Amino acid sequence: xxxxxKWFLIVTGGLSAVFVLLxxxxxxxxxxxxxxxxxxxxxxxLSNQIKLPDGFSMGVYAPxxxxxxxxxxxxxxxxxxxxxxxxxxxxxxxxxxxDGKADGSRVxxxxxxxxxxxxxxxxxLYIAETDAIGRxxxxxxxxxxxxxxxxxxxxxxxxxxxxxxxxxxxxxNLMYVSMGSSCNVCIEEDxxxxxxxxxxxxxxxxxxxARGMRNSAGFDWSPDDGHIYATDNGRDLLGDDFPPxxxxxxxxxxxxxxxxxxxxxxxxxxxxxxxxxxxxxxxxPVHGFRAHNAPLGIEFVRGDVLPEEYRGAAIVALHGSWNRxxxxxxxxxxxxxxEQGNVVEKDFVSGFLQGDxxxxxxxxxxxxxxxxxxxxxxxxxxxxRVAYGEEQKLEIVVAExxxxxxxxxxxxxxxxxxxxxxxxxxxxxxxxxxxxxxxxPNGSGLKVLEKIGVKHNIQTLAQLFAKxxxxxxxxxxxxxxxxxxxxxxxxxY
Numbered sequence: 291x292x293x294x295x296k297w298f299l300i301v302t303g304g305l306s307a308v309f310v311l312l313x314x315x316x317x318x319x320x321x322x323x324x325x326x327x328x329x330x331x332x333x334x335x336l337s338n339q340i341k342l343p344d345g346f347s348m349g350v351y352a353p354x355x356x357x358x359x360x361x362x363x364x365x366x367x368x369x370x371x372x373x374x375x376x377x378x379x380x381x382x383x384x385x386x387x388x389d390g391k392a393d394g395s396r397v398x399x400x401x402x403x404x405x406x407x408x409x410x411x412x413x414x415l416y417i418a419e420t421d422a423i424g425r426x427x428x429x430x431x432x433x434x435x436x437x438x439x440x441x442x443x444x445x446x447x448x449x450x451x452x453x454x455x456x457x458x459x460x461x462x463n464l465m466y467v468s469m470g471s472s473c474n475v476c477i478e479e480d481x482x483x484x485x486x487x488x489x490x491x492x493x494x495x496x497x498x499x500a501r502g503m504r505n506s507a508g509f510d511w512s513p514d515d516g517h518i519y520a521t522d523n524g525r526d527l528l529g530d531d532f533p534p535x536x537x538x539x540x541x542x543x544x545x546x547x548x549x550x551x552x553x554x555x556x557x558x559x560x561x562x563x564x565x566x567x568x569x570x571x572x573x574x575p576v577h578g579f580r581a582h583n584a585p586l587g588i589e590f591v592r593g594d595v596l597p598e599e600y601r602g603a604a605i606v607a608l609h610g611s612w613n614r615x616x617x618x619x620x621x622x623x624x625x626x627x628x629e630q631g632n633v634v635e636k637d638f639v640s641g642f643l644q645g646d647x648x649x650x651x652x653x654x655x656x657x658x659x660x661x662x663x664x665x666x667x668x669x670x671x672x673x674x675r676v677a678y679g680e681e682q683k684l685e686i687v688v689a690e691x692x693x694x695x696x697x698x699x700x701x702x703x704x705x706x707x708x709x710x711x712x713x714x715x716x717x718x719x720x721x722x723x724x725x726x727x728x729x730x731p732n733g734s735g736l737k738v739l740e741k742i743g744v745k746h747n748i749q750t751l752a753q754l755f756a757k758x759x760x761x762x763x764x765x766x767x768x769x770x771x772x773x774x775x776x777x778x779x780x781x782x783y
Contacts, residue, residue, distance in 0.1 A: 331670040335649050336684045339641035342676065345597065348639065349682030351664060351675040352382045352392040358666035358673055360456065360587070361656040362408040365430035369658070370415075371666065371673065374404045374454055375753055379417065381433055382673065390675055390682050399426065399435060404448075407457030407467065411491055418457035418467055421448040423493060442493030447472065447480040449764060452505040452523075460518070461511060465489040468520065470505035475525045475549045475560055484548055486520070486540060502546035502572060503538065508587040508654070514602050514627075517541075521585035521606060522575070524552060528559070530614040534578030535585050537606075537625065537633065547572040554578075577633035582611035583619035587654030587666070591624075595661025596678050600624065605638060605663055607652035617643055622652050622665055622676075639665065639676060697743025697780050709777060716778025723765050742783040751776035 331353050340348055352369075360372040367384035369392065378400035383393035399417075407418030415428040415435065423443035427436040446455065452470025459465055471484040478484060481498060486506065488499040509520035518540040524533040525548070533552030540546075550558055550565040554574040562569060579585050587607040591600045603626045610620035620643035626634045642650035651669035658664050662677035675682065701709055719725075746754070752772040758764060767775065 328668075329649065329670050331672050331686065332649055333684045333686060336641075339644055339649065340639065340684065341637065341641045342639060343636075346676055346678050347680060347682040348674050348676045348684060349390045350672055350684060350686055351385075351390065352395055352673045353686050354671060355380060355382070355395065355666070355673050356671040357668050358671055359454065359653050359668060360406055360408050361654050361664055361666050361673070362410070363656065363658055364410070364428075364433060366433065367659050368433045369664065369673070370398065370408050372405050372408055372417075374406045374420075375756075375758075376400075377402045377404065377753075379405055379408065383433075390677070390680075392673070398433075399439065404453055406454035409458050409465075411459045411463070411465070414491075416457055416459075416465065418455040419446075420453045420455065421446045423455075423457065423465075423467065423489070443489065443496070447478075447483050450483075451764070452507075453764065454507065456507055456509065458509065459491075461516070463491065465491060465493075466499065466509070466518070468503065468506040468509060470507070470523075471548065474527060475504075475558065477549065477561070486518075499542055500540050500544050500546065502544075502548045502550075503540075504548040506538070508585070508607070509540065510589050510604070512590055512602075512604075513592055519576075519588065519590075519604060521579075521588050522546065522548075523584050524581060525549070525558070526582070526613050528552070529581075530616070531581050534575070534581055535583050536575035536579070537577040537585070537588075537604075538573065539576050541573065544573045545571065547574070577625060577635065579606075579608065579623075579635070580618055582614045584609035584611065586652070587656070589655050589657055589663075592657060593661050599626065602627065605655045605657075607655050607665065609651050609653055610643065610648065617646060617648065619643070620648060620651060622655060639674075642667075695744055695747045700743060700747045700780055701777065704777070709781070712774045712777040713781050714778075715771075715774035716776070717782075719767070719771055719775045720778060740783060743780040746776070746780070748773060748776045748780070751779065 342348060355371050357373045357375045358371050359374055362370045369382040371380045371382060373380060379398045380395055381398040382395045385391060386393050402419055404420035405417045409416050413427055414425040416425045422441045424439050424441040426439040429436055447469060450472030456468045466486055466488050468486050469482050472478060484504050485498050486500045486503060488497045489495055503522050504525060505523040506520040509518050511518055520538050520540050522536040522538055524535045538546050549561040551562060551569045551572050552558055555569050555572060557569055585606050586609050588604055590604045603624045606623050606625060608619040608621050608623060611618045621637060622639040624636050624638040628634060650667045652665050653668045654666040656664050662675050665674040755767060755772045
């Protein structure tokens with residue numbers, strides 16, 4: 291072969307390969323800007339940064355509420371908080387002395403499996419776990435459970451990034467449960483994924499109520515029109531500004547687009563082809579949040595405690611982005627319907643994000659019996675209280691007792707040989723599971739790990755591996771593998 295021709299073919303072939311790789315990189319590479327998994331409650335920063343509408347104030351209702359997710363008030367005024375990664379539900383004592391703070395806290399029930407959804411019906415407390423729905427008798431006056439916990443629905447689809455399930459009882463006295471997808475975008479084998487499912491109070495009569503909802507972590511019934519309105523998290527890997535996250539008005543038997551369409555019937559680049567009929571009949575959102583803002587909890591304003599402009603509005607917690615170049619969200623917003631039925635979004639509580647610095651991540655909102663709104667934050671592990679027409683200070687009245695660990699004290703129970711063996715096994719897992727792609731030991735990773743041995747011990751790290759905060763995926767590790775990985779991380783970081 292002519293040397294010049296041979297050289298030309300080699301060069302063009304190499305360039306073609308580079309081009310193909312570049313196309314694949316652009317298509318599948320996701321820009322990641324992840325906040326650290328948790329932080330400390332900094333009331334000084336909150337006081338300086340938090341912004342509220344005129345006449346509103348915010349206080350710390352309860353610190354030391356780890357992985358605070360779904361909130362539900364009892365008839366007596368105590369506040370239940372789901373702690374999914376700890377497999378427990380806490381109860382915050384009613385503010386009997388009127389100082390705007392919970393009167394103590396305790397674990398109400400534990401040994402669950404990723405509890406998230408909470409609601410009351412008759413004399414029962416219902417709990418949505420990652421793979422089951424259970425209930426236990428509850429005494430609202432004493433704040434105590436009675437008898438045994440019974441799982442009335444088993445075998446729910448679990449696993450994947452959207453393993454938390456949300457549960458609420460409707461005005462029809464039926465139980466509604468939202469179940470997120472197992473993936474970013476795919477065709478699910480179990481039709482209960484990415485759907486809202488309805489049950490009788492005893493767990494019977496399972497029926498798919500609505501489909502095509504990728505991760506509807508929050509929903510509520512509008513007191514004005516009686517419809518269910520549900521938040522939904524849009525898919526990833528399509529850039530910083532698309533697709534929008536959604537607010538959907540849920541109708542029985544309807545499909546809301548995922549995985550075939552995004553936003554207002556825009557065909558999905560991976561699964562939209564050949565699905566023209568499904569896309570045409572899908573229901574577009576009534577409101578689009580900014581892409582990757584991750585709307586979670588939602589509750590409509592009831593009563594007349596808040597100003598007139600908030601009557602009929604919905605309050606929504608935006609957990610904040612992880613996969614866009616610049617962080618976005620990390621606030622609570624209010625949604626207002628105008629006379630034409632359009633939704634206007636306004637900031638309600640902002641300031642958790644300053645530049646690239648995150649000091650809070652709202653997960654849930656609920657209105658208390660006093661008319662104030664209570665906000666859960668799983669980043670610092672706290673519940674805030676936002677009230678109108680009264681003064682509050684962002685201070686912690688209860689002395690903090692957040693545990694700090696010592697890496698050497700944690701590892702001292704292992705012999706030198708055990709520690710070396712476990713650390714080596716942990717490093718193998720760390721690299722095999724591609725953890726290193728986000729947490730590079732040389733500091734060039736997307737999110738650098740530091741002071742792991744101060745923030746965690748073996749047990750708390752193992753709990754994190756079992757039920758991680760997104761976007762960290764769930765890996766099917768054994769208890770021994772979690773222990774080895776924990777030893778490696780504590781020793782290395």
